[in-house]
Amino acid sequence: MAESAETTSDVLLESSLPAAPLESILCTEELQRRPSRPPDYEKENRALVKLVSALADSPETILQTLAHTILEITQGDSAGLSLLTRDGKTPDVRGDRFYWPAIAGMWTPHVGGGTPRDFGPCGDVLDQDRTLLFRHFERRYHYFLPVTPLVEECLLVPFYVAGQAVGTIWALMHSDRRQFDGEDDRVMASLGKFASSAYQALMHIDDLRVQVAERDKAEAEVRELARGLEAKVRRLVEANVVGIVMWNLEGAITAANEAFLRMVQYDRDDVASGLVRWTDLTPPEWRADDERAVSQLQATGVFQPFEKEYLRKDGSRVPVLLGGALFDRSGTEGVAFVLELSEQKRAEEALDRARAQLTHVARATSLGVLTASIAHELNQPLSGIITNANTCLRMLASDPPDVDGARETARRTIRDGNRASEMIARLRALFVKKESTTEAVDLNEATAEVIALSSSELQRNKVVIQSELADNLPTITGDRIQLQQVILNLLRNASDAMLDVHDRPRQLLIRTEQEDGNCVRVTVRDTGVGFEHQSMDKLFDPFYTTKVDGMGIGLSVSRSIVDRHHGRLWAEPNDGAGATFSFSIPRGPETIMAAAPALGH
Amino acid sequence: MMISPSLVSVVDDDESVRESLPDLVRQFGFAAEAFSSAEAFLASDVVSETRCLLLDIAMPGMSGPDLQQELMHRRQRIPIVFITANGDSAIRPRLLAQGAVECLIKPFSEAALLDALNTALRMR
Numbered sequence: 168m169a170e171s172a173e174t175t176s177d178v179l180l181e182s183s184l185p186a187a188p189l190e191s192i193l194c195t196e197e198l199q200r201r202p203s204r205p206p207d208y209e210k211e212n213r214a215l216v217k218l219v220s221a222l223a224d225s226p227e228t229i230l231q232t233l234a235h236t237i238l239e240i241t242q243g244d245s246a247g248l249s250l251l252t253r254d255g256k257t258p259d260v261r262g263d264r265f266y267w268p269a270i271a272g273m274w275t276p277h278v279g280g281g282t283p284r285d286f287g288p289c290g291d292v293l294d295q296d297r298t299l300l301f302r303h304f305e306r307r308y309h310y311f312l313p314v315t316p317l318v319e320e321c322l323l324v325p326f327y328v329a330g331q332a333v334g335t336i337w338a339l340m341h342s343d344r345r346q347f348d349g350e351d352d353r354v355m356a357s358l359g360k361f362a363s364s365a366y367q368a369l370m371h372i373d374d375l376r377v378q379v380a381e382r383d384k385a386e387a388e389v390r391e392l393a394r395g396l397e398a399k400v401r402r403l404v405e406a407n408v409v410g411i412v413m414w415n416l417e418g419a420i421t422a423a424n425e426a427f428l429r430m431v432q433y434d435r436d437d438v439a440s441g442l443v444r445w446t447d448l449t450p451p452e453w454r455a456d457d458e459r460a461v462s463q464l465q466a467t468g469v470f471q472p473f474e475k476e477y478l479r480k481d482g483s484r485v486p487v488l489l490g491g492a493l494f495d496r497s498g499t500e501g502v503a504f505v506l507e508l509s510e511q512k513r514a515e516e517a518l519d520r521a522r523a524q525l526t527h528v529a530r531a532t533s534l535g536v537l538t539a540s541i542a543h544e545l546n547q548p549l550s551g552i553i554t555n556a557n558t559c560l561r562m563l564a565s566d567p568p569d570v571d572g573a574r575e576t577a578r579r580t581i582r583d584g585n586r587a588s589e590m591i592a593r594l595r596a597l598f599v600k601k602e603s604t605t606e607a608v609d610l611n612e613a614t615a616e617v618i619a620l621s622s623s624e625l626q627r628n629k630v631v632i633q634s635e636l637a638d639n640l641p642t643i644t645g646d647r648i649q650l651q652q653v654i655l656n657l658l659r660n661a662s663d664a665m666l667d668v669h670d671r672p673r674q675l676l677i678r679t680e681q682e683d684g685n686c687v688r689v690t691v692r693d694t695g696v697g698f699e700h701q702s703m704d705k706l707f708d709p710f711y712t713t714k715v716d717g718m719g720i721g722l723s724v725s726r727s728i729v730d731r732h733h734g735r736l737w738a739e740p741n742d743g744a745g746a747t748f749s750f751s752i753p754r755g756p757e758t759i760m761a762a763a764p765a766l767g768h
Numbered sequence: 769m770m771i772s773p774s775l776v777s778v779v780d781d782d783e784s785v786r787e788s789l790p791d792l793v794r795q796f797g798f799a800a801e802a803f804s805s806a807e808a809f810l811a812s813d814v815v816s817e818t819r820c821l822l823l824d825i826a827m828p829g830m831s832g833p834d835l836q837q838e839l840m841h842r843r844q845r846i847p848i849v850f851i852t853a854n855g856d857s858a859i860r861p862r863l864l865a866q867g868a869v870e871c872l873i874k875p876f877s878e879a880a881l882l883d884a885l886n887t888a889l890r891m892r
Contacts, residue, residue: 543826546853550874551784554792557878561795576791583784623853626781627826 187306189291195300198322203349211354214240218361226372229365230269233336237358238271241322241351243338245272248362249281249289250334258370260333265289273316273341280314292323293332298352299323316341322351326359328367336362410487410505416461417499418446430487430507432480448477450484460491468496474508486512543623544590551583607642608650610679610687610752617654618677621662625675628662635678643687643752649728650752653736656721657691657748664695664746671744686734688751697746698738706738725750774889775817778802779809779835780824780851785874789822796882806830810838818846820869820888825852825859836866847888851876 214236221232230248237246247270251262256279258268266281284290288304301321305311311318320340325332336359338347404411410427414420420443428434437443449457453475460470472490479485491503559576562569618634625632658677665673676692698706706722722736729736734752741747776798778789783804790800801818803809807830809821825832832850839846850863850871860871869891870884 543853546874547782548784550851550853550876551782551788553875553877554785554788558788558792558795561792565795572791576788579784579787583788586784623826626828627831627854629828629831631828 184309186309189307192301192304192307193291193299194302194320195298198298198300198347198352199349201346201348206350206353211240211357215357215361218365222365222368226365226368229369231271233358233362233365234269234271237336237338237355240354240358241338241347242345243272243322243347244316244341245270245274245339246337247271247274247278248334248336250366251284251332252281255279255281258333258366260328260331265334272339274314274339277314282308282310288321288323289335289337292325292335296325296332298325298355300347319343320347322347322355324355324359326363326366328363328370333366334362410489410507411502412445412505413500413502414445415500416464418444420445421500427505430479430485430505431477437480450476450478464491464493464501468493477505485509544620545587548583548587548590552580552587555580555583605644605646608645608647609640609642610650610689611636611640613647613651614654614677614679614689617651617658621655621658625658625662628666628673630662630665630673630675632675632677635676637678637680640679640681640687641685641754643732643754645732645752646728650732653725653728653750654689654691656725657689657750660721660748661691661693661695661746664693664697666695668695668744682751685754686751687754688749690747690749692741692745692747694741694743694745697740697744699740773797773799774819775799775801775814776820776822776885777809777814777818778822779804779806779827779832780822781805781827782824782853785824785851792878792881793822793885796885798885806832806835806838809835815839815844815846820885821846821848823848823850825850825863826854833863833866836868840867847891849881849884849888 218229218232218236222229234247237243247267249265250258250268251260252264252266253259253262255264255266263284264281265284265287267278270278282289284293287308288299288301292299299322301318301323303317303319304321305314305317318339319342321337322339323335323337325335327333336355338351338355340347404424407424407426407429410430411424412420412427413422419441420438423438428438431443431448433443446457456473456475460473463470469492470490472488474486474488476484476486486508488506488508489503491501493499493501555576559573559580562573562576614634614636618632622632654677658675661675662673665675671694674694676690678690678692680688680690682688726736729750729752732752734750736748736750738746738748776790776793778786778793778800780786780789780802781804786802786804790802793800798820801812801814803812805827806823809815821835823832823835830838832848832852836848839848847869848867849869851874852859852871853874860873863871869888872880872884
């Protein structure tokens, strides 16, 4: 129905007039009874050829051309097409109405109008699946009443695509100046077939248009993506945070960023000239690694990062880490990122040096403390020896000589001499050892020695020391002196932490015990000032100290010593006053040695 | 009336000192008593009789200087000769400034001990 016909006035008309029955407006059979014009095949052929060439030249206007052709051949007053549609403007075979995409003749102003599928002449044609001739169809379909001029006769022909009805072509007479006849029926059938082809062509063109639009859109997206990606890649390359180099498997370097060039000290011209080859940048002893990387590339398209060295332009070497990939797995060109390790290596070395210095300082500091302890411990028996010897001489020189007394003092002299000699043996055990030795260490013995060496200092600080050394403590494998340094350090720290304590006993508990998991643990617990939970992390940092005269290196060095023994050193605040420091050393190395008998004889 | 020898008290936590030193002091002709701690000496009945204290500096509990302070509080003017096994010579002037007669660094000679004792007893 025409868009203008969808108004309330139509509803009024429809309700006020009864709709005439369909039979009353059909007169299809008359077509064959009426006197017919002779068939004009020539005209028909000309028209069809014209239509076909129009379809080829300008498919967009083919429906309009078809409408004109129908008008011309049928000599009607109006002619046009109706197509099933859903939205009223594009063809759709699943549509519930018809629209008029093209009209020629007097009804031309009604282009775009249409009729319902289930109540209208076009629907009747599709229902009956044949050509129908209508007379005054507005008597049944009142919505045609306002569509002028009124229709005297309407010849309607359905057309199909792949057996499915898609629309109709029609010719109209608005007066009785002529009536459609058998010839019109024949020609319209032929035009209906053409309409079917034209419709398919249009649909195909539409599909193509959609496809082209979709392809253009996809291409634009890819282009956009590529542009974004390219910008990101360029940013990565030009940021020069890592060396980026492009190469081929033959050994050529095809491109490189500044960072890479700086590393190897070549310039852009060297690369452009093709004289710089990655195969030549590699020192001979790293060639095997390069070959491994190449076979990885050939197998998987990427090579895992590995460390190697490059020869610089001046012949010096630069340690690097590099990893990379082929652009295309089956290709020979690829890209690699290269990270200079010099800075990192230098930093590592500096760290090692600093650590060594720290250990040395810590050793010197604890040696100073040790020296004082040693002096004290040695002076006690020496003092006894001298005093006893003097007494002995005096007893012998008295009249009469006090032989018994002299014998007693001489015995005491010998005992004190032995005591001094034991002390010296203990010291030898501490000092004669080499820098770092690995041996079976009895941590009970080691702890007892440290306690003996520190006892005077602890006494001076009024610290009451209690030791709980576990029976049958297994030995561990390690450096006895270093471990004793750790114990000494923990004892000193505990003792120092209690210097300011005046309101409670200064108690120090040192305990050894065997832990689950084959570890031996040494615990030092004090009743000192303790530490805040939040400073726990900092305790082991070098130069962190809470002591006025402390250097803050003891715990840091202690931890590195314990780490070297694959152990663990930690601290916990006590529930009450003070803190508990513990370290635990696995008995591990023995098991490792036992598990590798092949290394022995 | 019999004149008893002057009493020299030795206070040292080191057993070998407590064993050896009183004997030598007696050989010098003095009487001698040994105590293992400052507290033990204060608790004894010889504080007022003691004419000289041979006093260790570093001891668990009350130290030598602590005892010196305590005696001053009690107005017990006993001459004190400190004896120490700690080789730190910096402590000596400080102790002398606080009124000690002498500070002997272990091991000390017989002569040094005798000199110190004589000086101390002359002060009475």
